[in-house]
Amino acid sequence: MTRSQLRAARALLGWSQDRLSEASGVSLPTIKRLEPGEGSLQTRVETLNKLQTALEAAGVLFIGENGEGPGVRLKKLQ
Numbered sequence: 001m002t003r004s005q006l007r008a009a010r011a012l013l014g015w016s017q018d019r020l021s022e023a024s025g026v027s028l029p030t031i032k033r034l035e036p037g038e039g040s041l042q043t044r045v046e047t048l049n050k051l052q053t054a055l056e057a058a059g060v061l062f063i064g065e066n067g068e069g070p071g072v073r074l075k076k077l078q
Contacts, residue, residue, distance in 0.1 A: 024054035
């Protein structure tokens, strides 16, 4: 997950940093430290897993590098 993907995922859901903190169990100061800038998130694997699990549970799909860069989108409603 990149910093841009983290910000974009939160924006797609309309979540504040506080809401992501509550959903993931990652502290608000950690989220505030991770989001700014570009590139990969530099943190513990456990923290990445918590963030990704919370965002995916809310409907976010992470798109890996596919020739046009990584991204995010919401799951298709069925």
